[in-house]
Amino acid sequence: MSxxxxxxGDVAPERLGVCDAHDHLFLSTPRLPGEELTxxxxxxxxxxxFRAHGGGSVVQWTPYGLGRRAADLPALSRETGVQVVAATGLHQAVHYGEEFLAGLRGGLAELFVTELTRGIGPSGVRAGLVKVAGGFHVxxxxxxWTMTAAAExxxxxxxxxxxxxELGTGALDVLELLCGELGVPPQRVILGHLNRSPDLVxxxxxxxxxxxxxFDGPSRAHHSTDWRMPDAVRALAEAGFADRLLLGGDRTTASAGPGPAYLLRRVRERLESAVGEEVVRSMLIDNAARAFAVDWR
Structure with missing residues (x-):
């Protein structure tokens, strides 16, 4: 059963309801001093x-070592009635020190598996996905290294x-590595930020x-491309790919724009005017339920 x-704990996919498929409740990185979400x-x-506007679940993509506050997530979920999915994984090297990364050599895949199956540290909270990152066009x-561990x-x-x-680039290289060389089924891969490089081809x-x-905006840092999201979603839906699309907020810093509720308070309406209610429902509910549901081993 998926x-x-x-x-x-594990829940039926339909219990996610309306899903913010990519966001951060907590995030701390030395690359963004003074902008921590803590x-x-x-x-x-x-x-x-988010709940007041009909939200049902938030998927936090904050990976290992960047202030996930996993121990605090269950209480927040219970108190608010919003399902929360936590992540394991590792971001780009610039978010960590060399000594920190050196300590993970030889055991990264094992770390990911442990956090997925036994829990994140003493919290016992199990992650529901692995988050990794590419670079700018490369x-x-x-x-x-991190994608190989994620595939394992x-x-x-x-x-x-x-x-x-990174800035929406490198998707085809990621597919060649993850799905080609490393054998991860494409339907198990979620690519974030493609809207930041609006190449429809x-x-x-x-x-x-x-x-x-x-499609994970809006963001003040990416406003130059955020406004093109409805056109990209429309083009993909018209090409027959409405069942492959997700919607997220991806608020990464204290000053990076509105939080998850904005997706439902403003972005949903804007998208519905561009592509219709059915496509937006698929993005927020049906597709998310499939994307994050797993026959856990």
């Missing part, structure tokens, strides 16, 4: 507002692999391969 692994009260407020040695974790557990595409190629495309 189940979604939330911070409160406040529990603020996270609670975000979830309460996959460097760090990306290949997928093969051991069935977990989906979510990929940060590449987007169609990725969707045709069977991957999920996460």
């Amino acid at each position: 189940l979604v692994r939330t911070v409160l 406040g529990i009260a603020a996270a609670r407020d975000e979830l309460v507002a 996959l460097d040695a760090h990306a290949r 974790a997928h093969h051991a557990t069935g977990a989906p692999v979510a990929v940060h595409l 590449e987007q169609r190629r990725v969707a045709r391969a069977g991957c999920y495309l996460a």
